[in-house]
Amino acid sequence: MILAFKNVEFNYLNQPVFSGLNFTLEQNEFCFLIGKSGSGKSTFLQMIYMNILPEYGRITFDKFDSQSIKSKELPLLRRKLGIIFQDFKLLNDRNLYDNLAFVMEATNKSKSEIRKRVNDSLTDVGLSHRRYSFPKELSGGEKQRVAIARALVNDPLLILADEPTGNLDPATSLEILEILKKINSRGTAVIFATHNYDLIKSFNAKIIKIEDGKALNVVMKPKQ
Secondary structure (H helix, E strand, C coil): CEEEEEEEEEEEEEEEEEEEEEEECCCEEEEEEEECCCCCHHHHHHCCCCCCCCCEEEEEEEEEEEECCCCHHHHHHHHHHEEEECCCCCCCCCCCCHHHHHHHHHHHHCCCHHHHHHHHHHCCCCCCCCCCCHHHHHCCHHHHHHHHHHHHCCCCEEEEEEECCCCCCCHHHHHHHHHHHHHCCCEEEEEEECCCCHHCCCCCCCEEECCCCCEEECCCCCCC
């Protein structure tokens, strides 16, 4: 087990968001995260990288513990995570290679190792031939593939995908899911937050619904 929420409670503006929330994720697991807008999905993800800490209970990720983590340890925790956003968050003044290399600059890796990791990550998402292109030259689907490559570049234990297909058409959304499935098959855990139920039905994976402050298991038949 690489991630656990244990009896987590959290309030926002005196309104309860989580109450007695429990959740676990195994090292090789793929998990869809669903729930209505305002149910706490983004808060849940932020708690994993400990941008938000629980008021009660405990969150553990790898060797890190929300009850004892120090601010100087947060960068170390976050290097073990790859985060993919709906709006890509690419640096528009840098080409794709430099967007990824920038993520590794604080890791004390050699230039040759950075070059290898960046090129390998771009190859994983089918964009090694575009390494010197700029974000403005890419389609939305290509930008999201770059965002996946950026999330991969530090070889994370867990990828957090926050509505990564929210701005994409159905065919491109399936392509993004297939890339993440391939990454997961190599041993990287994935939490995929989405409102797209067609995607969920296309892939048999763990589904967790955030509802009334709890994390509920959902059983959904795969799409035929």
